Amino acid sequence: MVVLAGGLSHERDVSLRSGRRVAEALRDVGVDVEVRDVDARLLTTLRDEPPLCVLPLLHGETGEDGALREVLELLEVPYVGAPPSACRAAFDKPVAKVLVAGEAVRTPRSVTLPHEAFRELGAAAVMRLMVGSLGLPLIVKPARGGSALGCTAVRQEDALPGAMVTAFAYGATALVEQLVEGTEVAVPVLDTGSGPQALPVVSIEPDGGVYDYTARYTAGSTRFEVPAKLADEVAAECARVATAAHRVLGLRDLSRSDLMVDAEGTVWFLEVNVAPGLTETSTVPLSAHAAGLDLGELMVDLVHAAVARRAAET
Amino acid sequence: MSRRARGGATRLDSYVDRYAARTLGMTASEIRALFSVASRPEVVSLAGGMPNITGLPLDVVGGAISDLVEHDGPAAMQYGSGQGDPGLREQICDVMRLEGIEGHPDDVVVTVGSQQAVDLVTRIFCDPGDVVIAEAPSYVGALGVFRAFQCDVVHVEMDGDGLVPAALAEAIRAVRADGKQIKFIYTIPNYHNPAGVSLASVRREEVLDIAREADVLILEDNPYGLLGFDDGPHRALRADEPDGVIYLGSFSKTFAPGFRVGWALAPHAVREKLVLAQEAATLCPPSFSQLAVRSYLSTHDWQGQVKAFREMYRERRDAMVEALEDMMPRGARWNIPNGGFYVWLTLPDGLDAKTMLPRAVTSRVAYVPGTAFFADGSGAQSMRLSYCYPTPDRIREGVRRLVAVIEEEMELRETFGTMPGARRERLASRGYESPNTDLR
Numbered sequence: 104m105v106v107l108a109g110g111l112s113h114e115r116d117v118s119l120r121s122g123r124r125v126a127e128a129l130r131d132v133g134v135d136v137e138v139r140d141v142d143a144r145l146l147t148t149l150r151d152e153p154p155l156c157v158l159p160l161l162h163g164e165t166g167e168d169g170a171l172r173e174v175l176e177l178l179e180v181p182y183v184g185a186p187p188s189a190c191r192a193a194f195d196k197p198v199a200k201v202l203v204a205g206e207a208v209r210t211p212r213s214v215t216l217p218h219e220a221f222r223e224l225g226a227a228a229v230m231r232l233m234v235g236s237l238g239l240p241l242i243v244k245p246a247r248g249g250s251a252l253g254c255t256a257v258r259q260e261d262a263l264p265g266a267m268v269t270a271f272a273y274g275a276t277a278l279v280e281q282l283v284e285g286t287e288v289a290v291p292v293l294d295t296g297s298g299p300q301a302l303p304v305v306s307i308e309p310d311g312g313v314y315d316y317t318a319r320y321t322a323g324s325t326r327f328e329v330p331a332k333l334a335d336e337v338a339a340e341c342a343r344v345a346t347a348a349h350r351v352l353g354l355r356d357l358s359r360s361d362l363m364v365d366a367e368g369t370v371w372f373l374e375v376n377v378a379p380g381l382t383e384t385s386t387v388p389l390s391a392h393a394a395g396l397d398l399g400e401l402m403v404d405l406v407h408a409a410v411a412r413r414a415a416e417t
Numbered sequence: 418m419s420r421r422a423r424g425g426a427t428r429l430d431s432y433v434d435r436y437a438a439r440t441l442g443m444t445a446s447e448i449r450a451l452f453s454v455a456s457r458p459e460v461v462s463l464a465g466g467m468p469n470i471t472g473l474p475l476d477v478v479g480g481a482i483s484d485l486v487e488h489d490g491p492a493a494m495q496y497g498s499g500q501g502d503p504g505l506r507e508q509i510c511d512v513m514r515l516e517g518i519e520g521h522p523d524d525v526v527v528t529v530g531s532q533q534a535v536d537l538v539t540r541i542f543c544d545p546g547d548v549v550i551a552e553a554p555s556y557v558g559a560l561g562v563f564r565a566f567q568c569d570v571v572h573v574e575m576d577g578d579g580l581v582p583a584a585l586a587e588a589i590r591a592v593r594a595d596g597k598q599i600k601f602i603y604t605i606p607n608y609h610n611p612a613g614v615s616l617a618s619v620r621r622e623e624v625l626d627i628a629r630e631a632d633v634l635i636l637e638d639n640p641y642g643l644l645g646f647d648d649g650p651h652r653a654l655r656a657d658e659p660d661g662v663i664y665l666g667s668f669s670k671t672f673a674p675g676f677r678v679g680w681a682l683a684p685h686a687v688r689e690k691l692v693l694a695q696e697a698a699t700l701c702p703p704s705f706s707q708l709a710v711r712s713y714l715s716t717h718d719w720q721g722q723v724k725a726f727r728e729m730y731r732e733r734r735d736a737m738v739e740a741l742e743d744m745m746p747r748g749a750r751w752n753i754p755n756g757g758f759y760v761w762l763t764l765p766d767g768l769d770a771k772t773m774l775p776r777a778v779t780s781r782v783a784y785v786p787g788t789a790f791f792a793d794g795s796g797a798q799s800m801r802l803s804y805c806y807p808t809p810d811r812i813r814e815g816v817r818r819l820v821a822v823i824e825e826e827m828e829l830r831e832t833f834g835t836m837p838g839a840r841r842e843r844l845a846s847r848g849y850e851s852p853n854t855d856l857r
Contacts, residue, residue, distance in 0.1 A: 111454055111457055111459060111460075111781075112454075113450070113451060113454070113775055113778060113779075114450075115450075115453045115454045115457075116449075116450035116451075116453035116454075117450065119453065218829060218832070221832050221833065222828070222832045226832045226833045226834060227834060230833075250450075252447060252775070253775065264833040264834055264835050265833075265835060267833050268772060268829055268830060268833055268835060269772055271776075271829055272772055272773060272774075272775040272776045272826075273775045273776075273779075303424060315447075316445065316446070316447040316450065317444045317445050317446060317447070319445070320445035320450075321444040321445045322428070322429045322430035322433075323428050323429065323430030323432075323433030323436075324428075324444065325428065325429075326426060326427075326428050327426065327427050327428070327429065328425070328426045329424045329425070329427075330424050383429065384429050389427070389429075392423055392424075393423060393424035393425075395423065
C-alpha cells in the first residue's frame with residue numbers, strides 16, 4: 104500500500120504529518136505501507152510496481168483539486184477517496200457552497216472575486232459594495248485551500264484591504280463571507296460500503312478564539328469536545344448537513360465538513376474537505392476514536408472498499 | 418471493525434497545564450510550515466543558511482576518521498572532559514589567533530556548535546525579565562534562546578558599518594532608566610547574520626569603550642569571521658578586551674556543521690560556570706566529533722580549504738548581487754556583503770515579506786522574512802537572502818522568480834491601496850541604487 108504525502112502545496116507540512124500518522128496506524132494493524140512524496144518518479148513507480156491501493160493524503164492543490172486522482176484513474180490504480188470531478192467541486196469553496204445550499208442547507212452569504220476584478224473595477228468601490236451588502240464582520244479566505252491558511256476575520260472595514268492581500272497571497276480568487284459567530288464544529292462522514300454515515304460531531308474551542316494554523320497544529324492550544332455538547336436536534340442537523348454535502352458533491356469514502364452553529368442553534372455549512380487532515384491534532388481521528396473506530400482498521404476498510412470498487416469497474 | 422466508543426473533552430496534550438511558562442512561544446507556525454516546501458528540489462531556496470560543503474575533501478575526512486577509529490577509537494567513543502578535549506582546545510586557540518586573540522586553552526569550553534554556547538551563556542547569566550541587547554536585526558537562533566530564557570531583547574540600530582555606537586549608548590541608558598538589568602550585548606561583528614554587514618574597525622573601539630564604561634558584558638558571536646572575501650580577518654572584539662567579552666566560535670562554516678563543534682572563550686570565572694552548565698546539559702561535548710575535528714585540523718590544509726570556501730561563496734555572492742542589480746525594481750534596497758552567507762534586502766515601501774511568502778512558495782522560491790530576526794516581530798518589509806548553498810545559476814533563477822513575485826505583490830497592493838507611490842515608475846526603472854544603510 105502506498106500513502107501519498109507531501110507534495111508542493113502550502114499544506115505540505117500538514118500532509119506529511121497526516122501521512123506519518125496514517126502509516127503508523129496501518130503498520131499497527133499489520134499492513135505493509137510505504138509513504139511516498141509526489142515527484143517525477145512517482146508515475147514510473149506506480150506503473151511498474153502497482154500497489155494494492157493508494158491513499159492520497161495530499162492536502163491543498165494537486166492533492167485535493169482532483170489533479171492527482173485524474174492521474175491515478177489513468178493508471179487504473181485503486182485509491183481511497185473521492186473521484187476527480189467531485190474533488191474539483193468540493194475543493195472550490197464557492198462552488199461547494201452553492202451545491203450544498205441546494206440541499207436545504209444554510210451557508211453564509213458570500214462574494215467570490217478574482218484579483219483581476221478588483222483591479223478592473225476599482226478595489227475601493229468593490230470593497231465598499233461588499234461591506235454594504237454583506238455587512239460586518241466578514242471572513243476573507245482563499246477560494247481554494249485549507250488549514251485556515253490565508254484566512255482573516257474582518258471586524259472593521261479598514262482591515263478589509265489587508266485581509267484581501269493576505270488571501271490573494273495564497274491564490275488568485277478570494278471568498279469573502281459573512282462571519283458566523285458561534286461554535287465551530289467538524290463532522291466527518293465515512294462510507295465503507297453501506298452508505299455515508301456521519302461520525303460524532305467534534306466541537307472546537309481554540310484558546311485564542313481563532314482556529315488558525317497555530318491553533319490547529321499546536322497540541323494543547325485548542326479544546327475539543329466529542330461528541331459536541333449540542334442539543335440532540337442540532338447534532339442531528341450537523342450530521343444531516345455533512346452527509347448531504349458528502350452526497351451532493353459525489354464524495355466517497357471519507358470527508359469532513361466544517362460547520363458553524365450559531366447562538367440560535369442554526370447550522371451553517373462552511374466547507375468540505377476531500378482529504379481531511381489525519382494528523383495528531385486533527386478532528387477526524389478524534390471523531391473516529393469517539394465512535395470506537397481504530398484509525399488503522401478504518402483505513403483498511405476504506406482500502407478494501409477502494410480495491411473492490413476498482414475491481415468492479417474493470 | 419470493532420467498536421468501543423470513547424469520547425469526551427480533550428486538548429490532545431495531557432501535559433498542557435504543566436509546561437513551563439518559557440514554552441509559551443513554542444507553537445506551530447504558518448511560516449515554518451511553508452519552509453517545508455522549500456526543501457523540495459523544485460524550489461530555489463534562498464532561505465536556508467546551510468554551509469555548502471560539497472567542496473570538502475571527503476576522502477581526507479574519511480581517512481582521518483578511519484585513522485581515528487583505528488588508533489584512538491576507545492577514547493573517541495568514550496565520555497570526555499566537560500570542558501572539551503585539551504588538544505582541540507589548543508588548536509582552537511591557534512584558530513582564534515588569526516583574529517588577534519591570545520586565548521589560553523584553559524579558558525576555552527567546547528560546545529555543541531556555537532548555538533549551544535549561546536544557550537549556556539544565557540543560562541548562566543539571565544533570569545526572566547533580564548535584558549539582552551542585540552543588533553536590529555539579529556540572529557534568529559540566538560533570539561530563540563533568549564526567548565526560551567524569557568529575556569527581554571532590546572534591539573539596537575545597525576547601518577552599513579554595523580552596530581551604531583551612539584544608538585548602543587542610548588539603548589543602555591534607556592534600559593537602565595527603566596530600572597532593568599542588562600546582562601550582555603549580543604553581537605555578530607563579522608559578515609552579520611542576517612544583515613551581511615561588518616562592524617567597522619573604528620566602531621569596534623567605540624563599542625568596546627561604551628561597554629567598558631557601562632560595565633556591560635559583550636557576547637561576540639563569530640561564526641563567519643574567516644569567510645571574508647576581500648578584507649582579511651577582522652580583529653576580534655575579544656582581542657582587545659579579554660575580561661569584558663565572551664567570544665564564540667564554530668567549525669560549522671569553516672569545516673562542517675554535522676560535527677556540531679563550536680566553542681566559547683570566556684574569562685576564567687565565567688568559564689568555570691560554563692563548564693558546570695555544560696556538564697549539567699550534556700556531561701561533555703561529543704568526543705568523537707571533537708577528535709575528528711582535531712584530526713582534520715592537524716592532518717589537512719584546513720586554511721586552504723577555507724580559502725576555497727571563500728572563493729566559492731564569493732562567486733555566489735557575485736551572482737546574487739548581479740542578479741539583484743539587473744532585475745530588482747526601484748525601491749528595493751540591499752547591501753553588498755563582503756563575506757559570509759547573506760544579503761539583507763528591504764522591499765519597496767508598502768510591501769510585506771511575510772505576507773508575500775506564500776506567493777513566493779507558489780512561484781518556487783523561498784526566503785526568510787525579516788520578522789524572524791526581530792524579537793518583536795517587526796522587520797516585515799525586509800528579507801534575508803542566502804547565497805551560500807544554491808549554484809550561481811540557481812541563484813539567478815531564484816532572483817528572477819522573486820522579482821516576479823515582488824512585481825505581482827506590488828500590483829496587488831496598489832490595487833488595494835496598501836502601497837504608496839507610483840508603480841509604473843518603479844517597474845520601469847530597475848537597478849541598484851545604493852548600499853542599504855537603513856538596517857533597522
